[in-house]
Amino acid sequence: MDVLENMEGGNVLNLSRMDLDSTAALEEMGEEMAAEETRQLLLSHNRLSVLPVGVAHFSNLLFLDVSSNRLAFLCDQILALTKLRTLIAKNNRLDESSVPKDLGKMCLEVVNFSGNRFEEVPPQLLELRRLRSLSLGGNRLKAIPPEIENLFSLELLYLGGNAITSIPPELASLPYLSYLVLCDNRIQGIPPQLAQMNSLRSLSLHNNLLMYLPREILNLVHLEELSLRGNPLVVRFVRDLTYDPPSLLELTGRIVKSRNFHYTPQNLPENLVRYLDSASKCPNPKCAGVYFDSCVRHIKFVDFCGKYRLPLMHYLCSPECFSPCSSSSQSDCDSEDEFNIPQHRMQKVLLG
Numbered sequence: 223m224d225v226l227e228n229m230e231g232g233n234v235l236n237l238s239r240m241d242l243d244s245t246a247a248l249e250e251m252g253e254e255m256a257a258e259e260t261r262q263l264l265l266s267h268n269r270l271s272v273l274p275v276g277v278a279h280f281s282n283l284l285f286l287d288v289s290s291n292r293l294a295f296l297c298d299q300i301l302a303l304t305k306l307r308t309l310i311a312k313n314n315r316l317d318e319s320s321v322p323k324d325l326g327k328m329c330l331e332v333v334n335f336s337g338n339r340f341e342e343v344p345p346q347l348l349e350l351r352r353l354r355s356l357s358l359g360g361n362r363l364k365a366i367p368p369e370i371e372n373l374f375s376l377e378l379l380y381l382g383g384n385a386i387t388s389i390p391p392e393l394a395s396l397p398y399l400s401y402l403v404l405c406d407n408r409i410q411g412i413p414p415q416l417a418q419m420n421s422l423r424s425l426s427l428h429n430n431l432l433m434y435l436p437r438e439i440l441n442l443v444h445l446e447e448l449s450l451r452g453n454p455l456v457v458r459f460v461r462d463l464t465y466d467p468p469s470l471l472e473l474t475g476r477i478v479k480s481r482n483f484h485y486t487p488q489n490l491p492e493n494l495v496r497y498l499d500s501a502s503k504c505p506n507p508k509c510a511g512v513y514f515d516s517c518v519r520h521i522k523f524v525d526f527c528g529k530y531r532l533p534l535m536h537y538l539c540s541p542e543c544f545s546p547c548s549s550s551s552q553s554d555c556d557s558e559d560e561f562n563i564p565q566h567r568m569q570k571v572l573l574g
């Protein structure tokens with residue numbers, strides 16, 4: 223049987239698409255083919271419901287692909303594969319209970335569990351400090367755990383096709399993350415901390431529920447790809463902005479700050495001093511105003527790297543205060559004109 227090939231990366235034992243449903247076959251072959259010499263073991267597209275116990279004989283295995291089987295369980299024998307770097311188990315029936323308790327002690331660098339039944343990211347995966355690539359697309363994930371920040375070496379994170387509603391700011395502390403795929407989820411907003419991800423080259427956000435992006439995203443200078451289609455980033459949402467009337471405290475605070483009234487902890491209660499010190503200056507350079515909790519949300523479209531027109535969120539002091547011009551190449555960008563952006567410019571956002 224021509225199943226043993228010599229490829230770059232060592233001997234490959236290719237047992238994919240062989241209609242295997244018993245583990246005995248693998249054990250016999252494993253002995254025949256000198257399991258210790260095998261570096262890559264391909265078992266995809268079979269009918270395996272359990273990972274063959276005999277896999278433990280492949281002590282020098284670097285790469286294991288058990289995709290497209292019926293696996294509901296990864297046995298503890300996989301822990302014997304101390305040299306394993308890549309584990310591909312796409313399109314199976316795995317969930318949180320399928321993963322060995324000590325999987326986090328392995329030295330895995332690439333894990334692909336896409337197309338399974340995970341409702342949360344297994345905590346074992348969050349212990350894999352050498353992990354460079356993690357794919358959990360097409361599962362049933364509702365959240366990204368903050369512990370994702372433990373995956374210090376991560377370069378690629380694929381979480382498309384889940385039911386994720388938000389992005390934890392902890393994601394921004396991954397120093398090497400270059401490819402972040404969060405398409406086809408239910409994400410409603412981007413944390414401004416994402417702008418700290420200096421290594422990010424590709425950000426995939428299409429088919430979510432985004433209504434705007436924080437202006438900090440302009441800081442992602444290394445970004446080469448940004449997909450936003452299928453989000454409600456459209457003009458009608460810009461028109462629907464609401465305005466909460468400011469409180470008397472806020473109005474008084476604004477007067478104190480904008481007229482530069484002198485105040486000290488000696489003549490004002492401490493909580494009022496703290497409140498006054500928390501004033502934000504209106505970003506409009508033509509406006510001397512400040513605001514506290516009550517501000518006007520305003521969406522401004524700007525060019526990003528000359529490639530996209532992005533809707534960005536600004537906070538202004540009052541509805542009468544117009545958004546300042548920012549890094550837009552448009553010469554005229556007061557708020558009325560933003561509602562009349564030519565259709566072809568908008569398409570860049572929606573299809574980008």
Ligand SMILES: [Zn+2]
Nearest residue numbers: 504509539543
């Ligand atoms: Zn203002």
